Amino acid sequence: MSLATIFGLLSSIGLFIFSIAMSTNNWMVFVHMEGFLMVIGGTFGSAFIAYEPRYVLQSIKLMRTILLSPKIGRGALTGEVGRVIRWGYMLQKSGLPSLEADAGKIRGQDKFLSFGMDLVISGYTGQEVRDTLTNTIETTFQRGCVPAEILKTMGSNAPAFGLIACLVGLIVMFSNMASDPGQVGPGLSVGLTGTLYGVMAARLFFIPVASKLQQREEIVRFRNYLVAEGLALLAERKSPRYIQDRMNSFLDPSIHFSIDKHMKR
Numbered sequence: 402m403s404l405a406t407i408f409g410l411l412s413s414i415g416l417f418i419f420s421i422a423m424s425t426n427n428w429m430v431f432v433h434m435e436g437f438l439m440v441i442g443g444t445f446g447s448a449f450i451a452y453e454p455r456y457v458l459q460s461i462k463l464m465r466t467i468l469l470s471p472k473i474g475r476g477a478l479t480g481e482v483g484r485v486i487r488w489g490y491m492l493q494k495s496g497l498p499s500l501e502a503d504a505g506k507i508r509g510q511d512k513f514l515s516f517g518m519d520l521v522i523s524g525y526t527g528q529e530v531r532d533t534l535t536n537t538i539e540t541t542f543q544r545g546c547v548p549a550e551i552l553k554t555m556g557s558n559a560p561a562f563g564l565i566a567c568l569v570g571l572i573v574m575f576s577n578m579a580s581d582p583g584q585v586g587p588g589l590s591v592g593l594t595g596t597l598y599g600v601m602a603a604r605l606f607f608i609p610v611a612s613k614l615q616q617r618e619e620i621v622r623f624r625n626y627l628v629a630e631g632l633a634l635l636a637e638r639k640s641p642r643y644i645q646d647r648m649n650s651f652l653d654p655s656i657h658f659s660i661d662k663h664m665k666r
Contacts, residue, residue: 403470406613413605436566436595440602443562444555452551460548467613473624475656481624482648482658485631489641497522500635513537513625517632527637534629542622549615556607563599570595627651 421431448457491499504518516537520530570593627648634644642660649657 403468406467409609410605417601431594431597433594436563436570437598439566439569439595440559440562440598443565444559444599444602444607447558447562448551448555451554456547457551460551463548463614464552464610467610471617471620473620475653478624478627478652479656479658481628482631482645482652483663485628485635485648486641486645486658486660488635489639489644492635492638493641497524513541514628517629521632521636525636527633530636531629531633534625534632538622538625538629541625542618545618545621546615549611549618552607552611552614556603556611559603559607560596560599563596563602566595566599567593623651 421428445457448460488500488503491503500518501522504515504522507518508515513534517530517534520533525533630651631644631648634647639647645658645660652658
């Protein structure tokens, strides 16, 4: 579980509710089903109009993943460097057959890494491996960012539908002002709560979720570029120490991989 995400969500909602409790004893004035339906219904409806349904459904399914811990952390990047260096030593000692045997262990677990290893084993040059994997990385990143773009659009639309709810409330209020002044309050309530729901949905939900999904896709892209460089160096038959230094240049110095330290263990 992503404790930081859960803490941020619960604390923001909790502080909002606490502020309401300090302001009034009548919490029900902030609960208005008509305004909620206008905002949520309009936001999701416009998303299905603007995008293909399968992409919208995919975006909705991915919302829950922000509550889970990211698959790639800082330590995992150092581990990727160590793995490629180990393959470099295997290549020096036993040639491509040893890589082919080791690559079989990752098939089905990491499709990108498996594909890159197949390129190296097939005998492509380092630049050919680099170019092919770069194309794979960028197209995968573009596909992965589609749900984030949809959620950002929904975040920009939610306040607009809140404004629509406000206009509906004002129309109701003014249409009943002369014949039934008692309807002025309920009509204005629909408008103001709808605006509140729209802004909250955008700033507390849709936009933050979209930002986190995109950030995680960027981390995956960075990791894949790191691995792609290592595999290209394997194809060029570079030495393990050169591979270490080249791949470490991608990383923060505090998490650099060190062959010397691992050899002492």
